[in-house]
Amino acid sequence: MKQDRENLLDLRPADVVARLRTFAAEHDVAAYRGNQVARRLWTTPVRSFAEIAELPAAFREHLDTAFVLPRLELVTRQESADGTQKFLFRLPDGESIETVTIPDGNRLTACISSQAGCALQCAFCATGAMGFARNLAPWEIAGQVRELMLLDPPLRPTNVVFMGMGEPLMNWRNVDVALTLLNDPAAIGIGARHITVSTVGVLPGIEALAARPEQFRLAISVHAPLDELRQKLMPVNTKYPLASVIAAARGFVRRVTFEYVLLGGVNDAQDHAARLAALAIACGAFVNLIPLHPGGSRGFSQSTPGATAAFARTLRARGVEVAVRKSRGLDISAACGQLRVERLGRRPPTRAHEDADVHVA
Numbered sequence: 134m135k136q137d138r139e140n141l142l143d144l145r146p147a148d149v150v151a152r153l154r155t156f157a158a159e160h161d162v163a164a165y166r167g168n169q170v171a172r173r174l175w176t177t178p179v180r181s182f183a184e185i186a187e188l189p190a191a192f193r194e195h196l197d198t199a200f201v202l203p204r205l206e207l208v209t210r211q212e213s214a215d216g217t218q219k220f221l222f223r224l225p226d227g228e229s230i231e232t233v234t235i236p237d238g239n240r241l242t243a244c245i246s247s248q249a250g251c252a253l254q255c256a257f258c259a260t261g262a263m264g265f266a267r268n269l270a271p272w273e274i275a276g277q278v279r280e281l282m283l284l285d286p287p288l289r290p291t292n293v294v295f296m297g298m299g300e301p302l303m304n305w306r307n308v309d310v311a312l313t314l315l316n317d318p319a320a321i322g323i324g325a326r327h328i329t330v331s332t333v334g335v336l337p338g339i340e341a342l343a344a345r346p347e348q349f350r351l352a353i354s355v356h357a358p359l360d361e362l363r364q365k366l367m368p369v370n371t372k373y374p375l376a377s378v379i380a381a382a383r384g385f386v387r388r389v390t391f392e393y394v395l396l397g398g399v400n401d402a403q404d405h406a407a408r409l410a411a412l413a414i415a416c417g418a419f420v421n422l423i424p425l426h427p428g429g430s431r432g433f434s435q436s437t438p439g440a441t442a443a444f445a446r447t448l449r450a451r452g453v454e455v456a457v458r459k460s461r462g463l464d465i466s467a468a469c470g471q472l473r474v475e476r477l478g479r480r481p482p483t484r485a486h487e488d489a490d491v492h493v494a
């Protein structure tokens with residue numbers, strides 16, 4: 134029965150190989166055929182089993198009867214003058230998510246989503262404003278990269294950041310599998326040091342990420358160096374206050390990055406810079422200063438170039454390594470969640486504690 138077909142894309146590579154080798158044997162086909170199929174799921178992906186030309190035709194039909202390779206449906210693709218591209222994908226249940234690719238020299242970074250919407254309602258974020266729908270399955274997370282590879286092989290990213298829609302560590306169970314799919318050489322094979330999980334500071338998730346043996350990177354959205362201000366910008370600060378987040382960053386097994394969106398007249402004063410420097414030094418963090426994307430910014434404005442430069446100078450003068458990011462994709466609604474909101478409208482906001490589907494590791 135076609136509707137009962139098993140989804141191979143939700144399995145870890147080792148499990149998929151075992152499953153397919155058994156399946157091959159059950160159909161009187163050499164077990165190595167199972168490895169051939171497994172390679173075509175993620176490493177050099179195909180749209181359907183029919184495309185795996187190296188397999189006997191009858192075995193391809195057996196595969197199609199037993200298994201499914203679900204797709205993300207491309208709704209919109211926009212390209213900015215600076216090369217940034219934004220993709221809106223529809224999921225099988227009608228929800229939609231965004232993926233952004235950002236070229237920079239030899240690097241191509243894919244910014245991927247981990248949830249449809251987000252429950253955390255950061256004050257400056259278009260995704261937060263749309264509310265939470267559901268967690269993405271492993272195949273829907275890693276599948277964003279798979280779709281890029283199917284659309285256009287040069288779009289295979291060199292780097293992946295979990296900075297699209299959603300809070301990845303509120304969906305740890307599925308992000309955990311997706312990290313394996315992205316990193317394992319038997320799947321997509323992107324080096325762990327080129328994969329960054331970005332979080333507001335969900336402590337159980339940080340511990341779970343730290344427990345993985347691979348060198349995945351951790352970025353923490355700080356956005357304010359004081360609880361009172363952070364509370365206003367990021368309601369999740371009630372549950373995970375700054376001190377606990379900083380302690381988790383200090384205890385993380387590898388060097389962390391602080392993400393700090395500069396909001397004009399809100400968090401970009403010299404005093405903020407000095408306090409942020411103290412926090413960064415306390416845990417040896419690198420600081421990324423991010424200009425606010427003007428689209429979907431909900432009443433906030435960008436810091437002036439002068440305020441941005443002064444902020445960075447204060448950090449550097451205190452011994453903090455800092456990068457000032459460029460705003461990319463200004464002409465294509467590339468702020469997280471912005472394209473979806475423009476195309477499909479908002480849904481009523483949902484708070485994390487009201488939604489039983491929000492999974493904290």
Ligand code: SF4
Pocket residue numbers: 251252253254255258259260261262297298299300333469
């Ligand atoms: S900034 Fe991230 S965590 Fe905050 S509401 Fe937006 S998607 Fe959620």
